[in-house]
Amino acid sequence: MASFTVENYLKTIFQLSLKAENGASTNAISEALGTKAATVSDMLKKLDAQELITYKKYQAVKLTNAGRDIAVNIIRKHRLWEVFLVEKLDFKWDEVHDLAEELEHIDSAELVNRLEGFLNNPKFDPHGDPIPDRDGNIHRLNQSPLTELKSGESGYVTGVKDSSREFLQFLDAQNIHLGNKIEIVEIFEYDKSRTVITGGKTLSLSNQVCKNLYVKTEN
Amino acid sequence: MASFTVENYLKTIFQLSLKAENGASTNAISEALGTKAATVSDMLKKLDAQELITYKKYQAVKLTNAGRDIAVNIIRKHRLWEVFLVEKLDFKWDEVHDLAEELEHIDSAELVNRLEGFLNNPKFDPHGDPIPDRDGNIHRLNQSPLTELKSGESGYVTGVKDSSREFLQFLDAQNIHLGNKIEIVEIFEYDKSRTVITGGKTLSLSNQVCKNLYVKTEN
DNA sequence: TTATATTTTTAGATAAGTCTAAATTTGAAT
């Protein structure tokens, strides 16, 4: 069984690979994990020897199928535990990340499958991220950042790109939650901020907020 | 924060100290943890340096207050997670120990307190063991092994002394569960086995089974 | 009480994961 450390490396490489198509760089991994690049470099050799990644010196790394399977399973567990924490234990969506970082390493397929059933087979975590199924398939929603909408258009909030506590708390303060309808009233070219209507109220959202908020338009 | 390893040592020392009043011996700890005595000996020095135990060479060790607090908290978490696994995820009482051994190390007082509330503040785990409260107090039931009952007396099953899968599965097979009433019909001096009535059926229980089954008599 | 068996400790080694400092490679800019 992969150690906590190995699981964290694989998960991080998986997530970084979603952003950079050529794979994950030593520095990026190092920054994401909070370890020194030298440590990462060492570890990459070991992961390559275990055939969990493909690694050539000075090049970005990619997961093998075996590595991906482990990474996706960790993400599956992370997201299911987040649902549990929010739905059953009434944690707020900005409070669950660190706890799920611990719970994701609990090693039992039986446990996670039962948890999934107990939670009524949720497809998304509290931040709108898709929960991989038990075969490792990830069904991504066809969503787009709010910046894609033109004036007069509207959509339903499906997720966030930035899951930082700060952003999530900001959204709470504005009463913006998953499922809310948002309509773009006006786009100001000056700072690319938007006036929107949601929950019966009119708000002004900065470009940065709009970039980090995913919506789905009817289609 | 104490490492998993340290937490396991402290928990084991706590549990061994319940049996042997003078403390836990190196060998007993070694056997319980499945590590070599030499390793334990080494670790005891470190735990003593951290003032989690009091240790003098060649003598059984005892927990300090700080050590006891950690140990009891681990046990609290272990037992609450066991309740969760049985009550919410429908695991059987013989299936939950190893999972709880992992879950008990999740480090969040907030989580465990919320879990406790979610489970309706249970006082006992699925094996009848008391769940320490958040201040570390353990309210033990005034129970006794079935061997204490005389012919004609009866009691209610409150717990097991032996929580091995084998014993728990044996009890399942006999339809003996926590809360069941058991009446002693006859005690055979030959092998100290008992004929009992429980759940409307008459059974024969060996002395070993009776020693490992706790009951509470009305009083 | 002395010999023997058991328990415990010490010494030295190993593996995993981390670090700092120095060396090397890559890539970007003149």
Add this chain to the structure above:
DNA sequence: ATTCAAATTTAGACTTATCTAAAAATATAA
């Protein structure tokens, strides 16, 4: 094309938790 900065790797060291083998202390039994 050459130089320099950034990224990466290597080398050597440290910590935690473990082991085996050997030594020392304690407990037991004749």
